Amino acid sequence: MNDHARIEELLAARALGALEPEDEEALARERAAHGPGCEECARLERGFAEAAAALALTLQPVPPRAGFEDEVVARAMARRPRPGPAKPGGP
Numbered sequence: 001m002n003d004h005a006r007i008e009e010l011l012a013a014r015a016l017g018a019l020e021p022e023d024e025e026a027l028a029r030e031r032a033a034h035g036p037g038c039e040e041c042a043r044l045e046r047g048f049a050e051a052a053a054a055l056a057l058t059l060q061p062v063p064p065r066a067g068f069e070d071e072v073v074a075r076a077m078a079r080r081p082r083p084g085p086a087k088p089g090g091p
Helices: 005-015 021-034 039-058 068-079
Strands: none
Touching: 005 021, 005 039
16 A cells, blocks of 8 residues: 555545544644645545545436335334344353
8 A cells, every 4th residue: 555545535435425533643643743834635635525526416316216215214224123032051
């Protein structure tokens, strides 16, 4: 992995709004360790931000079809692990 690979991955995710708080912290640590004045990191950050902005303007928003939200929630609930029966002699 080159010096910028992990930073680049995290910057790309951040530009799309996909970083969890722990990922934001990892990015801050990586950039601090790498050197806060790195021009390559600054160039990558600008590039990803510009690409994300361009994507946002590419398509017109379309409302979801009727019932879509209910379907997504039902599927998510169906995949949740359910507690199994209690084991005899176990907790």
